[in-house]
Amino acid sequence: MYDIGEKPGVGRYCCTSCGWSVNLDDGSDRLPPCGSCGKGQQTKYKSC
Ligand SMILES: [Zn+2]
Numbered sequence: 151m152y153d154i155g156e157k158p159g160v161g162r163y164c165c166t167s168c169g170w171s172v173n174l175d176d177g178s179d180r181l182p183p184c185g186s187c188g189k190g191q192q193t194k195y196k197s198c
Contacts, residue, residue: 151194155180164198
């Protein structure tokens with residue numbers, strides 16, 4: 151699992167709380183706050 155702000159690499163990552171997904175298309179991209187849970191949440195991501 152990955153935290154907001156981590157740089158897990160190119161791929162698709164899903165919020166473990168709500169399933170919202172984000173594509174990172176560059177190895178230097180950081181995981182953003184979840185677009186559904188909001189910025190204040192301690193969201194974790196997993197690859198999906
Ligand atoms: Zn979420």
